[in-house]
Amino acid sequence: MRRFAILTRMFGLMNLRDREALFWYFVFPIGLLLVLGAANLGSGAAPGVVAAWLMAGVLVMNIMTAGLAGDATWLATMRDRGVLPRLRAAPLPVTDLVAAYTVVRLGLVMLQSALIVTVAMVVFGVRPGWDTLIPAMLVTLVGGVVFLLLGQALAAASPTASAANVLSNMIYFPLLFLSNLVIGIDAFPDWLERIAQWSPAALLVDLLRPILTSDQALHAVWINLAGLLGYGVLALLVVARWFRWESRV
Amino acid sequence: MTHDVMIDIQDLRVKFGNHTVVDGLSLEIRRGEVFGLLGPNGAGKTTILAAIQGLRRPNAGTILVDGLDVAREPFAVKRRLGVQLQKTAFFPMLRVKEMVALFAALYEQFPSPQEIAALLARFGLESKAEARPGQLSGGQQQRLALALAVVNSPTIVLLDEPTTGLDPQAKRGVWGAIERLRDEGRTVLLTTHSMEEAQVLCDRVGIIDAGRLVALGTPAALIERHAPPLAAAEAARREPNLEDVFLALAGRRLAEPAEDYVADAA
Numbered sequence: 001m002r003r004f005a006i007l008t009r010m011f012g013l014m015n016l017r018d019r020e021a022l023f024w025y026f027v028f029p030i031g032l033l034l035v036l037g038a039a040n041l042g043s044g045a046a047p048g049v050v051a052a053w054l055m056a057g058v059l060v061m062n063i064m065t066a067g068l069a070g071d072a073t074w075l076a077t078m079r080d081r082g083v084l085p086r087l088r089a090a091p092l093p094v095t096d097l098v099a100a101y102t103v104v105r106l107g108l109v110m111l112q113s114a115l116i117v118t119v120a121m122v123v124f125g126v127r128p129g130w131d132t133l134i135p136a137m138l139v140t141l142v143g144g145v146v147f148l149l150l151g152q153a154l155a156a157a158s159p160t161a162s163a164a165n166v167l168s169n170m171i172y173f174p175l176l177f178l179s180n181l182v183i184g185i186d187a188f189p190d191w192l193e194r195i196a197q198w199s200p201a202a203l204l205v206d207l208l209r210p211i212l213t214s215d216q217a218l219h220a221v222w223i224n225l226a227g228l229l230g231y232g233v234l235a236l237l238v239v240a241r242w243f244r245w246e247s248r249v
Numbered sequence: 250m251t252h253d254v255m256i257d258i259q260d261l262r263v264k265f266g267n268h269t270v271v272d273g274l275s276l277e278i279r280r281g282e283v284f285g286l287l288g289p290n291g292a293g294k295t296t297i298l299a300a301i302q303g304l305r306r307p308n309a310g311t312i313l314v315d316g317l318d319v320a321r322e323p324f325a326v327k328r329r330l331g332v333q334l335q336k337t338a339f340f341p342m343l344r345v346k347e348m349v350a351l352f353a354a355l356y357e358q359f360p361s362p363q364e365i366a367a368l369l370a371r372f373g374l375e376s377k378a379e380a381r382p383g384q385l386s387g388g389q390q391q392r393l394a395l396a397l398a399v400v401n402s403p404t405i406v407l408l409d410e411p412t413t414g415l416d417p418q419a420k421r422g423v424w425g426a427i428e429r430l431r432d433e434g435r436t437v438l439l440t441t442h443s444m445e446e447a448q449v450l451c452d453r454v455g456i457i458d459a460g461r462l463v464a465l466g467t468p469a470a471l472i473e474r475h476a477p478p479l480a481a482a483e484a485a486r487r488e489p490n491l492e493d494v495f496l497a498l499a500g501r502r503l504a505e506p507a508e509d510y511v512a513d514a515a
């Protein structure tokens with residue numbers, strides 16, 4: 001347990017000292033919320049309503065970013081640089097390594113989420129009560145775990161960290177645009193909408209947004225949860241099967 | 250339980266694809282000795298260490314470390330081993346002292362700041378505790394890798410070319426550190442390309458060529474057995490050394506099968 005605490009502390013330090021990563025963690029989501037929020041100010045709808053809708057989308061986008069963008073492939077990068085082989089010579093189970101990494105990133109996601117909500121409240125006058133914030137927090141946690149595992153799965157299945165990056169981006173951007181996050185899904189053809197509503201990001205935002213706004217959910221809560229869980233389990237299986245300590249090249 | 254053989258390798262065979270890299274190696278490393286593996290580039294030294302560390306699964310053969318089967322109890326084995334890899338990299342964002350704390354923790358050890366400072370001092374890194382790996386010279390990184398190899402007070406220390414790339418003074422420092430490991434009763438298995446190092450430091454050496462053990466014994470015994478007589482002019486200037494043994498064995502390797510040169514265990 002103490003070992004796990006030190007491992008997470010060190011991973012946390014490494015993350016917070018990485019300026020480039022800090023951009024993705026904090027500047028990017030807040031910036032996006034501000035820009036899109038400002039762009040919608042003149043749209044006629046009540047600003048608080050639009051902002052709440054956007055806030056939910058940005059929260060999910062931020063979770064996605066943590067799992068799939070920026071330096072989501074950090075562990076794979078460490079592998080390719082030859083850092084992990086030395087760790088492997090120590091009696092450290094893979095599960096501890098991946099879990100410590102996931103816990104640190106999850107902590108960051110929660111921190112970012114709190115910041116996003118704060119900015120939405122201060123700048124755009126969104127007023128969520130505790131009865132919505134607490135379930136929203138739980139959903140954020142679940143979504144965070146699922147997306148972080150998905151990122152790890154992509155990294156494990158890719159031959160190199162740069163391949164993992166390309167693959168993650170190939171998934172990240174379609175998810176970003178097709179999952180009803182910050183752009184309404186109505187803009188797309190029906191068939192695409194029917195597929196896109198089952199993406200992990202769409203399931204997550206379909207869970208989160210009805211909590212934070214008066215929007216109706218597309219699916220029942222249990223369907224969204226089961227879907228996310230399914231993605232999470234799939235990701236775990238891929239990690240368990242393909243995780244490598246050493247670079248293949 | 251105590252064993253006199255700390256590392257017991259029997260009929261070890263490791264292949265990469267169709268390429269046999271370790272070819273039926275049997276070798277016993279004894280408690281408390283400093284054992285040197287010598288051999289040309291690509292001989293299989295690193296691969297042998299990787300198999301002992303449980304990082305490379307052998308195609309055949311068994312390895313016991315302190316009586317434990319590496320294949321069956323990899324974690325128990327890893328806990329007993331101190332490891333310095335030939336190629337290693339560090340987390341770029343951590344300071345040296347944090348790296349030590351991290352690696353100690355991986356072995357369930359939690360040294361105090363004073364203990365960390367003492368360990369760093371032992372490898373001449375006392376002024377580098379706050380530095381990031383990128384701010385260390387190559388030799389200093391090498392010494393950090395060595396410090397990390399003993400962070401868990403291992404009974405057996407595996408060092409893959411511990412002094413390659415070090416300046417003469419740092420090299421002496423590392424030799425001193427290795428001698429101290431021996432004085433503390435630890436067993437050391439190291440690889441080296443330096444015949445001088447093998448002669449100064451090692452109780453016994455094994456010469457590996459193309460994945461086979463071609464000579465085994467104390468440096469003195471190997472010199473006596475394998476070093477060709479020096480020409481009179483040269484003999485006046487120097488004693489025969491392991492360099493001569495290595496050249497003799499490596500030179501004749503092309504003509505005859507390697508097994509012919511396996512000496513009896515010293």
Ligand SMILES: Nc1ncnc2c1ncn2[C@@H]1O[C@H](COP(=O)(O)OP(=O)(O)OP(=O)(O)O)[C@@H](O)[C@H]1O
Nearest residue numbers: 265266270288289290291292293294295296297335
């Ligand atoms: N991952 C790998 N895949 C394929 N072949 C490998 C791999 N690692 C090592 N080899 C091959 O195995 C052989 C032995 O390599 P090894 O690293 O054990 O040699 P070594 O004795 O440590 O050499 P050096 O003195 O250069 O460090 C070499 O021919 C090398 O090309």
Ligand SMILES: [Mg+2]
Nearest residue numbers: 294295335409
């Ligand atoms: Mg080597």
